[in-house]
Amino acid sequence: MKKPIQQRTLKTRARLIECAHELIEAHGYAGLRIEDLVKCAGVAKGTFFAHFADKDALMELLIAERINQHLDAIEKAPTPRSVETVVSSLMPLLQFMACERYVFDVILRHSGAAQKEEVGAIAMTFDRQVRVVSHWLAEGPFRKDVPDRLLADGIQAFCVQTMALNFCALHNSIPMDEQLLPYLKAWLLEKVD
């Protein structure tokens, strides 16, 4: 059982990812065409699919990376101690996740672990978010009658709903943080006045 990774493999892969970044910068995530990508990277189409299972796999990689950067920032920042600060701490992340309809769709498709054994990169970020938020809940002035983990999962559910509504013509006039706040107040506090 040997698996020597050739140098050129790494180079090709790096080039593909780099070009993907460039093209996305220029045309957005939804605008990325595999044909353009391989032309930019100077390889054949088949090569792309030798490195990534499909287009979604590349997208998952790139999007998970960005999500993790936001989570890094969130972990560095001070622990929020009110529902308002919970919301505002999460906003940059949500703003990214909802930056394009296509991005949001990719995230939803991968938010659960894959059907296969392997847990995908985006599913891992969802898990990470829950862990981070659980900590906040344990330390802050929030309801204690249900497990933090369950509360954190619920926050995620409300976040997803808020982002989805954000793409809806009827609701996107009001900003996501305002939309989210009443739900989290009702969810996180013992009693809403």
Next chain:
Amino acid sequence: MKKPIQQRTLKTRARLIECAHELIEAHGYAGLRIEDLVKCAGVAKGTFFAHFADKDALMELLIAERINQHLDAIEKAPTPRSVETVVSSLMPLLQFMACERYVFDVILRHSGAAQKEEVGAIAMTFDRQVRVVSHWLAEGPFRKDVPDRLLADGIQAFCVQTMALNFCALHNSIPMDEQLLPYLKAWLLEKVD
């Protein structure tokens, strides 16, 4: 401004929908190919796209129809008066929405109103569900410190999360109703013991 609808238009459309039902019966929603559909209906491919904006538009129609049938049944049934019965009342609907990954994806894509003015058929079923559930909440022994409408929206968020988790290898060993129950208990009751 005249818009006479020709008889044959209605026939063609009816034939397309009928064939779609047949093919879905045989191969599932995800297995429906437009090529097969038009062959079955005995029309050219272009005809399909003269009747439906795209494949998704047909799917939305068919899926919304099924959802509405479930909502009919739900409205006929007695009003649930406990969290447990809320969950079990919703289960057949959720079971259908999560019957195929593809179906769930279509539903998510259309769950908000479309980007355009027009509200889609699936978005309307979401609205309908919230109205139905709001009534339950108003009449039953549930928390009263937040508006019923907000509570019902929240239930929808938890339902979506539960279905999503159901497609995840890590969580689908436990049935959806068990998965959903603790969330709704925490959401709908003043105090969880």
Next chain:
DNA sequence: CTCATTAATTGACCATGGTCAATAAAGACT
């Protein structure tokens, strides 16, 4: 250094959703 073996790459090809200029059929008017 040469050959054998394995890994990486290629590009013609396929599947499928979607487009549109050309054509046929309906309906209206005389």
Next chain:
DNA sequence: AGTCTTTATTGACCATGGTCAATTAATGAG
């Protein structure tokens, strides 16, 4: 009926993600 206008239908064609048998490059053994 004949002609004109509007509406419905057609199918060749396109765009794009994805496949795979054939080819080329890297690597290790002798």
